[in-house]
Amino acid sequence: MRIASFNINGIKARLPRLLEWLVETRPAVACLQEIKTQDEGFPADEFAAIGYQAIWHGQKGFNGVAILADGTAPVQTQRGLPGDQEDEQSRYLEADVNGVRIACIYLPNGNPQPGPKFDYKLAWMERLRSHMRALTAQELPAVVLGDYNVIPEDKDVWSPRAMADDALMQPGSRDAYARLLHDGWTDAIGTLNPQGQVWTYWDYQAGAWQRDHGFRIDHALLSPELADRLVSAGVDKPYRGREKASDHAPVWIELRA
């Protein structure tokens, strides 16, 4: 069973690329981030035409997440991250698919830091941790995957020096991410690539793709119940090099049965 995540940076602009990727790699589940559309604009029919059913949480202009499942309807278990009634940003969606709890996240970027956007990021990460602890308490086979907007360690970025002031790799961001791992969650791609140097994002600017100036910010965290079933994990890197590509590449995990 393959479960994938793709920050698509605009579902309208990216639809042909997205459909192509689904047909070519055929994940059982695909989590999408940055759909950048209101609920009414979500192209559910286009996905149904290639055999995927979907749930989504849109927002006008930016953010927005969705969960697609091959040949079955995702059963929604949560829409929006709990813990703050005031938070109206669409960054969290959760569903059960084939006995696995799937949480699709688009964690706040946090730049510029310091500042209110960074404070929001850290507060969001605290809320995420609380909710993930609730998931592990239920002893569910669960995966929380998506764009975490955190570079976990220096080996996960082409140049720690160039990125030193970025919100993605501040100690506060990294510590909050490390706490999730300490709680018992397994970083699938990180665990299978201990040497680092695996990227999931390359900036549009400054020839970052051509120079392979990337970093790893899209992650799949597995609950203890699911970690035992991990077979492999990876990045669909070539999709970053196609025409009209997203600035992220898709990431995926493969689970036993």
Place this chain on the structure above:
DNA sequence: ATGACTGCCTCTGGCAGA
């Protein structure tokens, strides 16, 4: 070098992204 690109909604320039 206060650089570089892309998408969105549109006050077609300003914001957001990372």
